[in-house]
Amino acid sequence: MRNPGITRHMRDLDRLKTIQAVIDRELKSGRAAERLGVSVRQIERLVIRYRAEGPVGLISRHRNRTGNRALKASLAERIVGILREQYADFGPTLATEKLRSRHDIVIAKETVRQLQIASGLWIPRKLRPPKIHQPRPRRACLGELVQIDGCEHRWFEDRAPACTALVYVDDATSRLMVVHFTGSESTFAYFEATRAYIERYGKPLAFYSDKASIFRVNKAQAASGPGHTQFGRALYELNIDGICANTAAAKGRVERAHLTLQDRLVKELRLEGISTIDAANALMLRFIDAYNERFAKDPRDKHDAHRALRADEHLDFVFAWRELRKVTKDLTLHYERKLLLLEDIPENRRLIGKYLEIFQFPDGKIEIRVAGRSLPYSLYNKLGSIDQGTIVENKRLGHMLQVAQLVQSKRDSRAVDVPSTAHRADGTLVPRTKIVGSKTQRELGEDDLEQAIGTYMDAVSAKSAAQPETVRSDLNSAGVECTFPRRIDVARGFPTSAKAKRQSRSKTPELLAACGGQTMLQAKMTQSKKRKARAAAA
Numbered sequence: 001m002r003n004p005g006i007t008r009h010m011r012d013l014d015r016l017k018t019i020q021a022v023i024d025r026e027l028k029s030g031r032a033a034e035r036l037g038v039s040v041r042q043i044e045r046l047v048i049r050y051r052a053e054g055p056v057g058l059i060s061r062h063r064n065r066t067g068n069r070a071l072k073a074s075l076a077e078r079i080v081g082i083l084r085e086q087y088a089d090f091g092p093t094l095a096t097e098k099l100r101s102r103h104d105i106v107i108a109k110e111t112v113r114q115l116q117i118a119s120g121l122w123i124p125r126k127l128r129p130p131k132i133h134q135p136r137p138r139r140a141c142l143g144e145l146v147q148i149d150g151c152e153h154r155w156f157e158d159r160a161p162a163c164t165a166l167v168y169v170d171d172a173t174s175r176l177m178v179v180h181f182t183g184s185e186s187t188f189a190y191f192e193a194t195r196a197y198i199e200r201y202g203k204p205l206a207f208y209s210d211k212a213s214i215f216r217v218n219k220a221q222a223a224s225g226p227g228h229t230q231f232g233r234a235l236y237e238l239n240i241d242g243i244c245a246n247t248a249a250a251k252g253r254v255e256r257a258h259l260t261l262q263d264r265l266v267k268e269l270r271l272e273g274i275s276t277i278d279a280a281n282a283l284m285l286r287f288i289d290a291y292n293e294r295f296a297k298d299p300r301d302k303h304d305a306h307r308a309l310r311a312d313e314h315l316d317f318v319f320a321w322r323e324l325r326k327v328t329k330d331l332t333l334h335y336e337r338k339l340l341l342l343e344d345i346p347e348n349r350r351l352i353g354k355y356l357e358i359f360q361f362p363d364g365k366i367e368i369r370v371a372g373r374s375l376p377y378s379l380y381n382k383l384g385s386i387d388q389g390t391i392v393e394n395k396r397l398g399h400m401l402q403v404a405q406l407v408q409s410k411r412d413s414r415a416v417d418v419p420s421t422a423h424r425a426d427g428t429l430v431p432r433t434k435i436v437g438s439k440t441q442r443e444l445g446e447d448d449l450e451q452a453i454g455t456y457m458d459a460v461s462a463k464s465a466a467q468p469e470t471v472r473s474d475l476n477s478a479g480v481e482c483t484f485p486r487r488i489d490v491a492r493g494f495p496t497s498a499k500a501k502r503q504s505r506s507k508t509p510e511l512l513a514a515c516g517g518q519t520m521l522q523a524k525m526t527q528s529k530k531r532k533a534r535a536a537a538a
Contacts, residue, residue: 015058019043019050071111079105079112080119088121133249138172138297143204143305145171145243146197147254150185153262159275165261166193169254171208175296176257176288177201179265181277187214187230188362191319194231198238198315202306206241208251216244234318239307260295317369321360327351332380333358333368339380340368348375402459406452410439 018035021027022043029043036043049057082103087095092113099105099112116122139145147169154162164185168178178200180193194207209215214231226233235242245251268287274280309315325333331342331349335358342348351370359367368375439448 012059015046016055019046019058022047023050071107075105076115079107080115083112083116083121084119092116092122133247133252135252136250138300140172141299141301141303141305142170142172142175143201145206145208146177146204147171147208147251148190148193149210149251149254149258150189151258151261152185153258153266155181155266155280156269156275157266163277164189165265166190167254167257167261168193168197169257171253172299172301173297174253174257175292179261179284179288181280181284183277185212185214187321190214190231191234191362194234195315195319198309202308203238203240205305206243207235208243208245210248210251211244211246215242230321233322237318238309238313264291316361317359319362323358323360324355325358326355327353329353333377335366336360340366340377341380342368342375342377403452403456406455407448410448 015036018027018032022029022032029040032043033040046058079099082099082105083090083095087098090098092109095116096107096109096112099107113122117124148166150164150166152162152164155165156163164182166178166180166182166185166189167176169175170177178193178197180189180196182189182192197204211218214229216232217227217229228236232242248255265287269275269280269283272279272283274283323335325335325340327333327342327348329352331344331352333340333342333356340358342351356368356370356375359369361367368377
């Protein structure tokens with residue numbers, strides 16, 4: 001650590017050399033001010049003091065003086081006395097609060113901390129001895145405690161993107177129970193891995209995990225929600241305890257397994273030529289057997305603590321994302337930005353105002369269940385906006401397709417009526433990120449169509465400049481206003497009836513040519529303004 005006294009003396013020596021150079025006319029005042037970081041007037045003052053007092057005059061007048069905001073010695077002694085007598089084992093934050101509420105002493109927390117350090121009542125964290133994590137004895141039997149954790153790593157090296165491996169390790173034997181590759185560490189990913197574990201071995205006594213939000217609600221003051229996670233709810237229904245470790249060292253067996261897998265498993269996948277998640281999961285049964293034969297330990301007790309599933313425990317319903325939704329007076333339920341419409345029958349009318357449970361399964365299927373039965377429903381997409389097919393004449397088909405291609409380049413055509421992937425195991429980012437520069441069908445408006453038509457007309461103009469003979473034929477067939485849905489035609493002023501379209505066909509080329517590719521409504525307005533201007537001039 002740098003000695004502040006040495007730094008101060010070096011700064012004073014640099015100031016002395018600079019001022020001496022100014023006096024000897026070797027350095028101008030402006031350059032000296034830039035070097036010392038002061039103003040030119042301060043340099044002049046220092047020169048005067050140096051000539052009058054010598055090198056001592058260059059020392060700052062504030063040195064060895066008490067600051068204007070310094071805590072008074074009498075008040076500091078009083079605070080230290082109170083801390084010693086009443087709050088010797090209090091931390092700085094709590095001691096500050098008690099000084100304010102019980103003694104009417106308003107002082108900053110950092111000041112209290114410095115006073116506690118000076119008086120020996122508080123030891124800074126940097127000076128505290130490191131914590132020692134002594135090894136915990138293994139559990140006695142297989143299936144009593146299973147450590148679970150996810151490890152994101154480039155398991156396929158450069159052959160595929162990084163993914164996550166969910167690792168289940170038995171505490172008593174260090175056996176690998178399950179290794180499940182997935183796109184990301186999510187609730188549905190743990191649902192799949194835990195279901196594979198239970199189907200293979202049975203129900204363990206407890207799972208030992210970290211404090212991730214998948215296993216635990218970490219927001220203590222959460223005002224909404226059921227107060228537990230979906231994974232915690234599933235374990236409760238299966239009568240399995242979920243325990244969260246306070247530190248990573250507490251679940252050291254699965255952490256050490258990560259290191260071994262990052263070495264051995266990566267090389268094994270390379271030798272097998274595997275670069276996909278599905279192929280890696282297919283290899284895991286054989287790899288786990290070889291791993292356990294090499295590294296597994298014998299338990300102290302031969303008893304197997306795994307339990308079989310009961311007849312009433314259905315894993316399909318246990319490992320589903322479940323939420324409650326209220327039935328409105330219109331027999332609808334809101335879920336994932338969609339409306340679920342129930343059939344208008346007397347049995348369903350009795351459910352108005354009640355909360356029903358919605359099940360979302362890993363494959364995206366959604367069910368509404370009540371009293372052990374599934375209710376049929378229909379889906380109403382609140383965000384969808386799809387235009388029906390438009391009748392297009394053959395001679396205008398090519399132009400319509402070119403304009404449609406320009407519009408489609410902006411449209412985000414991903415379906416919104418499919419179930420959300422918010423909790424899927426395939427690693428899809430949610431909420432669904434919007435494609436840069438794209439719009440949904442509902443967001444596409446008149447401006448986008450204007451831009452597409454303008455781009456197309458610019459292309460036609462460029463082509464006509466290169467080939468003047470074809471300009472009139474191109475314009476005659478550029479009736480793009482009749483090739484879009486009716487709602488867009490009306491918004492832009494295009495003729496919508498058959499009669500109006502027939503009357504406008506002979507006028508469209510001249511209007512487009514005269515108005516630079518304007519729409520029918522814009523062209524008519526331009527001609528109307530010209531007639532009014534001529535009438536006013538006459």
